[in-house]
Amino acid sequence: MTSPFPSRQPAAGEILIKIEASAVNPFDLMVRKGDMAQFIPLELPAVLGGDAAGVVAGVGSGVSGFSIGDRVIADFALNGRGAHAEYGVVPATAVAKLPANLSFEQGATLPKAGLTGRQSVDALGVGAGARVLIAGSLGAVGRAAIQYLQEIGAKPVAGVRPDRIEEARQLAGEALDITAAPAGATFDYAISAAAPVALNLIRHVRDGGQVASIVPVPEGANTGNRVRIHELYHHADAGTLAAVASAASRGVLIIPIAKTFRLEHIGAAQAAVAAGSPGKVVLKH
Known part of the structure; x- marks a missing residue:
């Protein structure tokens, strides 16, 4: 599928990527339906897709550490110039090299999930030895x-x-049944990545504890503001993205791929995501 936007040369601080694989995320469907129009206004035609892996095809002035031909992963902004295309331009601050032992498809699973997972932990200021409850684990x-x-x-x-x-x-x-009401609040920290059980998750956290939430917090879930809630969305960070890629290359971070489609079958890929397909849905370009 060819982008409706012609490939352009990267400006200062940017990298042009020939995209070999991208991921379809639930957020793409929300944007497509217009659910996020108030926060992310797009001018049509627009290209979706935030996760990409590919090959550097051009380097803007002021960019160091990348050369044409490098295999990379990239975190595309949700601005209508996304990763579901043949080529894309992104700031170098949103790009990291893809280790040789990872496929492009594996690389496409990493950017937004990897950044969000790590930045959720960092938002809590968690240290060694702390127990942290994760919903949507x-x-x-x-x-x-x-x-x-x-x-x-x-x-x-x-x-x-x-x-x-x-x-x-x-x-x-260690694991527990997050769908059941807890007997008591025993955690200082929690990460909420599953909306249907966000209320139960918060009930597990002690007064004065902290929750990093990437999903909406239910109305009345935090009566009296008894816990501190960090509502967050990830931000681009090349150093963190490189750490995510390193973890994947060492086999300690594995994000399963549920289904793979050709780019021209993006409609079927979006339908698979809408149906709740477990694991990532990936497009091969």
């Missing part, structure tokens, strides 16, 4: 957060449905 963001918590010596606890307890325990080391 088997999703891409949850997996990235768990891996990072393990890397810094913290203790992730996966909050999942009862039928996924064993799978989550294998990933995180």
Whole structure:
């Protein structure tokens, strides 16, 4: 599928990428339907897609550390000039090299999930030894957060449905049924990446504790502001993105790919995401 926007040469501080693979995320569907029009106004025609992997095709002035032909991953902004195209231009601050042992498809799963997972942990200021509850722990963001918590010596606890307890325990080391009301608040920290159980997650957190939330917080979930809630969306960071790629190359961060489609079948890919396909849905360009 060819972008409706002609490929342009990168300006200062930018990199032109020939895109080999991109991911379709639930947020793409929200933007497509116009749910985010108030916050992300797009001029049509618009190209969606925030996660990409490909090859450097051009380097703007002032960019160092990248050369034409380098394999890279990139975090595209949601500005209507996205990754579901043959070429894309992004700031160098949103690009990291793709390790040789990772495919383009694997690389396309990493940017937004990896950045969001790590930045959620950083927002909490978690240190070694801390127990952190993660709702949505088997999703891409949850997996990235768990891996990072393990890397810094913290203790992730996966909050999942009862039928996924064993799978989550294998990933995180400890798991609990997040759908059940807790007997008491025992956590100082939690990460909310699953909207349907956000209320139960907050109930697990002690007074004065902290929650990093990438999903809407239910009305009345934090009566009296008894916990501190960090509502966040990730920001581009090349250094963090490189750390995510390194973790994936070492096999300690694995984001499963559920389905792969050719770019021209993007409609089917979006339908798979809308149907709740477990794992990432990836487009091959």
